[in-house]
Amino acid sequence: MRGGTVAVVGGSIAGCAIATAAARAGADEVVVLERTQGRLQDRGVGLCVHDERAVELGASGALPEGIAAHRLERRRWIVRDGAGEPGGRVIWEQPFPFHSYHWGLLWRGLRESVPDSVVYRQGETVTGVEAAGTGGAEVRLADGSAERYDLVVGADGYRSVVRAALCPESRPHYAGYVCWRGNFDAARLAELGSGADSVPEAVTTVCFPGGTCVVYRIPGPDGPRVNWVLYAPPPRDGQLRFDDPTSFPPGGLTAELARHLAALLDREFPPYWGRALALTDPADVFVQPIYDLETPRTAAGRLLLAGDAASVVRPHNTSGAAKALQDATAFAEGWRGADSVEELLLAYDTARGPAGRELVALARRLGRAQVEQTPAWSAMSGPEMTAWWQSQLAGAASIGGQAMPR
Ligand SMILES: Cc1cc2nc3c(=O)[nH]c(=O)nc-3n(C[C@H](O)[C@H](O)[C@H](O)COP(=O)(O)OP(=O)(O)OC[C@H]3O[C@@H](n4cnc5c(N)ncnc54)[C@H](O)[C@@H]3O)c2cc1C
Structure with a gap:
């Protein structure tokens, strides 16, 4: 044409x-x-792109060369450990062949x-x-x-x-839950001392009843940052409405949603990860209903x-x-x-x-x-997590998008 x-x-x-x-x-x-x-x-x-998609998109010219990206290799799924391990307990690890990007x-x-x-x-x-x-x-x-x-x-x-x-x-269509997302300077992790091995190449998914939180590093304009996205239902007795995309301003963090987040971190997160997310400047915390x-x-x-x-x-x-x-x-x-x-x-x-x-x-x-019908995370074995993951894929090759037909 x-x-x-x-x-x-x-x-x-x-x-x-x-x-x-x-x-x-x-x-x-x-x-x-x-x-x-x-x-x-x-x-x-932050956002991530699957390595195979990035190669295809580089070849087609849709993804320009030279954009800063951080390599991620593995994804660890962790739970708050009853024994009090500050970094939580790893219940499963899987390959995660993605690179993370800073949206801007x-x-x-x-x-x-x-x-x-x-x-x-x-x-x-x-x-x-x-x-x-x-x-x-x-x-x-x-x-x-x-x-x-x-x-x-x-x-x-x-x-x-x-x-x-x-x-x-x-x-x-409103999914019935929201995400809180935030990011902070990765250098601030040093303030927490030891407590968890925050491997830069690993994505950490904190698992709790009724939700998950994904944490990973991204490049930033002034150095690496830690990016996190926490999915959970909003307060049950709250006044906020999310059923229509015009009912909630994109990004709006209300006092009610900030309190709910703080309580979740305190109650459900391994202490290290709760303290890590609390390093986020409130101005860098956003709430987004999931549709x-x-x-x-x-x-x-x-x-x-x-x-x-x-x-x-x-x-x-x-x-x-x-x-x-x-x-x-x-x-x-x-x-x-x-x-x-x-x-x-x-x-x-x-x-x-x-x-x-x-x-x-x-x-x-x-x-x-991962949010609406979470399993009893702490009781899940490695093979059970593998089967749980495969049932979500239901035959798809992976997450992160599929190859385009040639
Ligand atoms: C929490 C979260 C995490 C995500 N993580 C990932 C991830 O890990 N990996 C990934 O690949 N993707 C991720 N995404 C999704 C990804 O960000 C988007 O799918 C992608 O950026 C495509 O956006 P878009 O350009 O289609 O739309 P948008 O980025 O929404 O852009 C729409 C543009 O249109 C403009 N606009 C809207 N209405 C009008 C109008 N009437 N007139 C003129 N301009 C208008 C807006 O100002 C805006 O600039 C995530 C999204 C969210 C919310």
């Missing part, structure tokens, strides 16, 4: 990758419309690789999208103006405006969805960034093989629709097993 105008709504991980793919593929004009005014990198938290540094690497021909406009909030009579799609902006493009890509995250136009029936969402279609008319706009996968699967970059790879491949926008959209939906739905289903199983 040659030429054409493309608007990408959202300029985060998926948006930068898709804009790059469209420009490299030969679109005449690519515009990114990002509502954020300031620096997106201020959102910095990953975004910066993707943003810097967006070709100069792409116009990246910040402070542009898209309020709606609809088919244009002339065969394209029209984007409406917050200032009341409208712009027409041959193709509009929704890379606008879990509350996507473009998805509302393409799949009005699909709405994020999932699958869409019946990822492209139709002149609209296409990528990243979290196309499917919201519970984070247990550690696949969100890789999936967004795979979407951009599929977009580029679809463009190369298509003679028209219609052919591009069909090829993209055929490749990415089922992949997204499978990820959502796998992450739901992971969430059920």
Whole structure:
């Protein structure tokens, strides 16, 4: 396919990758419309990408070279030990072939690789999208103006405006629990003295009744940081509502949720890990309700969805960034093989629709097993943990996303 105008709504991980793919593929004009005014990198938290996905995405050009990453090799599952071992007791270890990234540094690497021909406009909030009579799609902006493009890509995250136009029936579904996440300077671990062997190459998963907490190192702009994500239900008698994605501001840590977190750390965590998480500056603790969402279609008319706009996968699967970059790879491949926008959209939906739905289903199983219906962790043997893990995968090769078909 040659030429054409493309608007990408959202300029985060998926948006930068898709804009790059469209420009490299030969679109005449690519515009990114990002509502954020300031620096997106201020959102910095950790995420991981499976090593095999990183190799594939490096080869396709979707993951630029040279972005700081920290190698992780093993994952230890630990419980608070009745005998009082400060670091807890390891109940299972498994391979964990991932690299961890700092969100802001990953975004910066993707943003810097967006070709100069792409116009990246910040402070542009898209309020709606609809088919244009002339065969394209029209984007409406917050200032009341409208712009027409041959193709509009929704890379606008879990509350996507473009998805509302393409799949009005699909709405994020609240999983019934939230995550608290935070990060702090890894050098501060020295304040705790000894008590646990916080091996930098290992991910630690603290297991407790009704939840889990994943802790790992990430690179940071000023040196290594410790990143953690704790999944558990919110206070039962609390006043907060999470059932609708608009009911809770992203990131909001209320006094009630801060107290609940402190009580959880005190009651359920091995002392070392409770004290480690308490090193986090309260300004660096965020709360996020966990949602999932699958869409019946990822492209139709002149609209296409990528990243979290196309499917919201519970984070247990550690696949969100890789999936967004795979979407951009599929977009580029679809463009190369298509003679028209219609052919591009069909090829993209055929490749990415089922992949997204499978990820959502796998992450739901992971969430059920690791938060909603946790086993009696302390009684689990190694072989029982292995069988428990395999039952979550249910035939999938691993977490972290699947290889793209060649
Ligand atoms: C706790 C947690 C842990 C995670 N851990 C991992 C992990 O380990 N590994 C992993 O791969 N992934 C992880 N993820 C997921 C990953 O961060 C996302 O899936 C990935 O970044 C894809 O994001 P995106 O670009 O599609 O959407 P987003 O990053 O949400 O970006 C959407 C963009 O669109 C903009 N926007 C929204 N609406 C509009 C509008 N109307 N007009 C204009 N702009 C708009 C927003 O400002 C934003 O910049 C995790 C997520 C969470 C919450």
